Amino acid sequence: MSAATSPSERRVSARIGAISESATLAVDAKAKALKAAGRPVIGFGAGEPDFPTPGYIVDAAVEACRNPKYHxxxxxxxxxxxxxxxxxxxxxxxxxxxxxxxxxxxxxxxxxxxxxxxxxxxxxxxxxxxxxxxxxxxxxxxxxxxxxxxxxxxxxxxxxxxxxxxxxxxxxxxxxxxxxxxxxxxxxxxxxxxxxxxxxxxxxxxxxxxxxxxxxxxxxxxxxxxxxxxxxxxxxxxxxxxxxxxxxxxxxxxxxxxxxxxxxxxxxxxxxxxxxxxxxxxxxxxxxxxxxxGNLDAVAEMRTAFDRRRQTIVRMLNEIDGVLCPEPEGAFYAYPSVKALLGKEIRGKRPATSVELAALILDEAEVAVVPGEAFGTPGYLRLSYALGDEDLVEGVSRIQKLLGEAKD
Structure with a gap:
């Protein structure tokens, strides 16, 4: 064993060194950093509801903070x-x-x-x-x-x-x-x-x-x-x-x-x-x-909003030539195939992978999406529709405009 690979020289264990960063959190972090820098980025990366935690839950936590039993x-x-x-x-x-x-x-x-x-x-x-x-x-x-x-x-x-x-x-x-x-x-x-x-x-x-x-x-x-x-x-x-x-x-x-x-x-x-x-x-x-x-009233309200956004995002994505998006039946993600767009010219570039396409969408349209490689299937994008209706429409409209320029 050479000195370069000896246990005493290895700074990070092979087991931990082999772990990939969470792609969804990485995309979300990059989008937030760009937004903090003044760019009008819209993020479809992280899978979290845009709603606040219901008030009665927050109230229970506040009360727990005051109870020495939970200290x-x-x-x-x-x-x-x-x-x-x-x-x-x-x-x-x-x-x-x-x-x-x-x-x-x-x-x-x-x-x-x-x-x-x-x-x-x-x-x-x-x-x-x-x-x-x-x-x-x-x-x-x-x-x-x-x-x-x-x-x-x-x-x-x-x-x-x-x-x-x-x-x-x-x-x-x-x-x-x-x-x-x-x-x-x-x-x-x-x-x-x-x-x-x-x-x-x-x-x-x-x-x-x-x-x-x-x-x-x-x-x-x-x-x-x-x-x-x-x-x-x-x-x-x-x-x-x-x-x-x-x-x-x-x-x-x-x-x-x-x-x-x-x-x-x-x-x-x-x-x-x-x-x-x-x-x-x-x-x-x-x-x-x-x-x-508690009851499920709060989630029923959120589900109604997610359902509305689901129908909107699927319709808008399927209006883009080269994009095929099945209608999701649960959660709050759309997972369109973009395989037909790979290799086409878009603003002087020819993205060969969905990683390259996602990077192009972020750079040119200022919209953050997660490439399918993160989920084991290249050629797709994941968009979370757990964001406000206006941002959703604006974000997908930017994607429509950009990908609508694709040519052979």
Missing amino acids: RYTPAGGLPELKAAIVEKTLRDSGYEVDASQILVTNGGKQAIYEAFAAILDPGDEVIVPAPYWTTYPESIRLAGGVPVEVVADETTGYRVSVEQLEAARTERTKVVLFVSPSNPTGAVYSEADAKAIGEWAVEHGLWVLTDEIYEHLVYGTAKFTSLPALVPALREKCIVVNGVAKTYAMTGWRVGWLIGPKDVVKAATNLQSHATSNVSNVAQIAALAAVS
Whole structure:
């Protein structure tokens, strides 16, 4: 081993050095920096509601700040009263009956995802990851020692993978299949029949399922959210559900999520968290308690706004020659294909990739979007429509004008 690669000389570990920066947060940070510098940038990058957290939730947090009880350490796995409320919320919203001992409260959904994979994966275990995927999934799998195996779906299937595709990707090393509906980045929602088929396939082959339900309340039209372990009870002992308050209650910055799973796995993940972070902020937990214990009126208002914006952005994107945007049925993202535009001349440049096209859109139209490479599928762009109506129309209008100049 040369001196250049010896452990004593390596400044950053190979494991951490291999992690990519969150592409969505990077785009959002760049957009905000340009805006701070005086440029009129409109950002479609970050996936967070533009609404304030509902007042009754904020009031609960303010009161918690004044209570000395919450000035101290609390159980690493979460406040008992919050876990009890999550039990009731899960039954109400998902029809899934669980016990408080099956719940771990985490610092947002990202920590829940990482700790779930860390608790069940051994080095070399494979996880089937439908693509397009949220950027954090494969990185969490790798950090936990696992190997992500991508299964790609495109716009022809509404970005939904089939059981046949999953089976083709299964090997003797496969341990987990990831299931996300509604999906980030595509907004795809699986029908009950398709979800059930995937759940039964996982049971048949003894696989674990990690299902991310963070967008459960953001579905539109005739689409319906389905909780996999409630739909396929035989899956319960090998299923981990990830959820949180971030999207439903406009609480992305409060950092409260949770995982639900078999008791032994939850205990292992709790042990990990006890050393990594200890308890989630008590004030944030009390805010989350108010959120999950309350009604869903606030999210109903947000969903109405998102639905309106969804229809607007899809219509406007599909008016651009060379852009094809399926209508998302959930979450708050549009995921148009721009493959037909790659290689065409736009203001003296010929972007060959969606990374180059996104950079051109930012430079020339002052609009921030995330390229499909970040989600495992080059040739696409992700636009979050969780921003004000006026900014949405203005931003897409700028994109229309720019891409409308494309020529061979």
